[in-house]
Amino acid sequence: MPVTVELLAEIDAGLATLAAEQGLSLNEYVRRLLEERVPRHGQPTLSPAKRAAAWRESVRGPPHTPPLSDAAISRLSTYAARG
Numbered sequence: 001m002p003v004t005v006e007l008l009a010e011i012d013a014g015l016a017t018l019a020a021e022q023g024l025s026l027n028e029y030v031r032r033l034l035e036e037r038v039p040r041h042g043q044p045t046l047s048p049a050k051r052a053a054a055w056r057e058s059v060r061g062p063p064h065t066p067p068l069s070d071a072a073i074s075r076l077s078t079y080a081a082r083g
Contacts, residue, residue, distance in 0.1 A: 022061050 007015070012026075019029030036058075046054065071077060 015030060016026050019026045022029065024032070
C-alpha cells in the first residue's frame with residue numbers, strides 16, 4: 001500500500017545520505033527502517049541462527065573506528081583538565 005509522508009528538508013536530506021551510504025534508494029531505505037520497527041503479526045519467530053544472521057546484516061554498515069590509545073584512556077588524561 002503506497003503511503004505519502006511530508007518530511008522536513010533536513011530529515012529528507014539526512015535519510016537520503018544514510019540511504020546512499022548503504023547503497024540503497026531512499027524508498028528502499030525508509031521501507032527497511034519501517035519494517036524493522038513495526039512487528040508483523042502472525043509471522044513465526046525466527047530461529048536463533050536466522051536472528052543472528054539478520055543482526056549481522058544490520059550491523060554490517062557502521063564504519064570501523066580504531067581503538068583509543070593507552071594515553072587517551074589513562075587516569076592522568078581523565079583528570080588532567082581538573083588541575
